[in-house]
Each structure stands twice: as structure tokens, then as C-alpha cells.
Amino acid sequence: MTTGGPLVDEDEARILHKRRLTREKMQRYRKGIVRKSSTLKHQAVDLQREIERLLARQTTDKSPWLLSWADVARALRDDSDATRNTNGILRQLVLQQDREIRTIRSWVHGCQVLPNSSWRNVSLLEHPQARKHGIDWITQHLYHNTDRVLEQYAFAAVGSGVQIDDDTIIDTSSPDCFQYVWRDQRDMDVPFDVAARALTLDFFHSLLAHGTPLAAIPTDVEV
Structure with missing residues (x-):
């Protein structure tokens, strides 16, 4: 009976030591959990403050000229439509001026010899814009011949x-x-x-x- 006492004490001591190690390990684990939770809470507070700061800065620094992508796309589409309309108007103008040029060219070919009589006997074209060009052309001739006519008929100097x-x-x-x-x-x-x-x-x-x-x-x- 005397030989069984030390073995029991050694087993009990080993069990107690193991329990103590487990308890210490659990304490360290719980302390780690507490530290990690505290760290995460502080990070959450810091992140919330950063979000609030960025939102406040965005509200303060927001430019009135800052457009959304939808606004930019709409503006580009409107500009494209305006460009197409302008291009169509210019094409019509080119065709109109081309007709005027052909009409005036035919009128000039019909007046190869400059008239030496009154300009009242010169015919004009029916086309409104070509007719205006013809009147301007006659007016320019009259203007450039003013000095010669005044000299020819002995008018005094102006x-x-x-x-x-x-x-x-x-x-x-x-x-x-x-x-x-x-x-x-x-x-x-x-x-x-x-x-x-x-x-x-x-x-x-x-x-x-x-x-x-x-x-x-x-x-x-x-x-």
C-alpha cells in the first residue's frame, strides 16, 4: 500500500499541471480576443471619422461645374446634333452659291462686250441673289468711272x-x-x-x- 501513494500523487500533479496550462492558455486567448476586439473598435471609430471627413470635404469642394457622366453624354449628343444641323445648312449654302455662280457666269458670258451706252439698257437676272450681285457690279462700274466722267464733262473739283x-x-x-x-x-x-x-x-x-x-x-x- 505504501508503494501506490507516489504514483497517485504524480498523476494528480500531472493533471493539475495540464489543467493549469489549459487555463493559462485560455486566459491568454481571451485576453487576445479582448485586445483584438478593442483594436477593431478603435479602427471602426477611426474609419467612421475618416468617412465623415471625406463626405464633408466632398460637399465643401464639390464644383458646380462637375457633371455626371449622363450629363456629359447628353452634352456631347446635343453638340453632335448641332454640328450635323450646321453641316446641313452649310451644304445647302454651298449648293445655293454654286447655282448663283453658274447663273452669274452665264450672265457675264452674255455680256462679253462692255456696253458704252446707258446702263439703263442692261438686263438683270431674275434670280434674287444673282440680281443683287448684278446691281452691285453695275454700281461698282459707275463708281469707278465717276472721276473720268466728271473730268470728261469739265465738272469742278469736289x-x-x-x-x-x-x-x-x-x-x-x-x-x-x-x-x-x-x-x-x-x-x-x-x-x-x-x-x-x-x-x-x-x-x-x-x-x-x-x-x-x-x-x-x-x-x-x-x-
Whole structure:
């Protein structure tokens, strides 16, 4: 009986030691769990603060010009539509100008010899824009020949103050006809627009030899 006592004590001691190791291991495990949980809680708080900071910064720094992808796509589509419309208008304009060029070219080919008579005898095209170009062309010819005509018929220099009233010149240099020139010249201290409005078609008709008076003259019943 005396030999069994130490073996029992050794087994019990081994069991107690094992239990102690297990208990210490569990304590270390629980402490690790507590530390990890505390760390995760702190990280969660930090992450929440970072989210709040980023959201506040996004709200503060958000540009009013920042567009969504849908807005960008819509703007690009609208720009593409506007470009196609402009391209169509330009194509129509090219075709229209091409027709005008062909019409004016045919008119120019029909006037190979410059007329030496009055421009009143020159015909114009029916096409509205081509007709406008024809009027501009005639006007440019008249303008560039102004100095030559004034010199040919001995008009005084502009600004000279010389006034010519109802002066006539008869040109008999041609054996087939004679040219009757009626000269009037005066300087008017008025704006150009006022003078241009005064030079109406009725005004020039009154200068013609066969011109008619601008207004009817009442008949004197006593005559």
C-alpha cells in the first residue's frame, strides 16, 4: 500500500499541471480576443471619422461645374446634333452659291462686250441673289468711272465751291448723233444719308430733257 501513494500523487500533479496550462492558455486567448476586439473598435471609430471627413470635404469642394457622366453624354449628343444641323445648312449654302455662280457666269458670258451706252439698257437676272450681285457690279462700274466722267464733262473739283446751274453741253464728235449733257453741280453741307435720300428717282427724272414736274401745277382760272 505504501508503494501506490507516489504514483497517485504524480498523476494528480500531472493533471493539475495540464489543467493549469489549459487555463493559462485560455486566459491568454481571451485576453487576445479582448485586445483584438478593442483594436477593431478603435479602427471602426477611426474609419467612421475618416468617412465623415471625406463626405464633408466632398460637399465643401464639390464644383458646380462637375457633371455626371449622363450629363456629359447628353452634352456631347446635343453638340453632335448641332454640328450635323450646321453641316446641313452649310451644304445647302454651298449648293445655293454654286447655282448663283453658274447663273452669274452665264450672265457675264452674255455680256462679253462692255456696253458704252446707258446702263439703263442692261438686263438683270431674275434670280434674287444673282440680281443683287448684278446691281452691285453695275454700281461698282459707275463708281469707278465717276472721276473720268466728271473730268470728261469739265465738272469742278469736289470741294472747290464752284456751282453749276442748268449748264448744257452738246457733244457733236460723233458723225451719227450728238450727245446732249445737262450739268448741275453744287456742294451741300449736309450728311451723306440726307443727300442720298434727296437723290431719288423722281429727282433724276426731273433732270432729263423729257422729264415731268414732280407735282401738278394748279391752273390759273383767270387766265
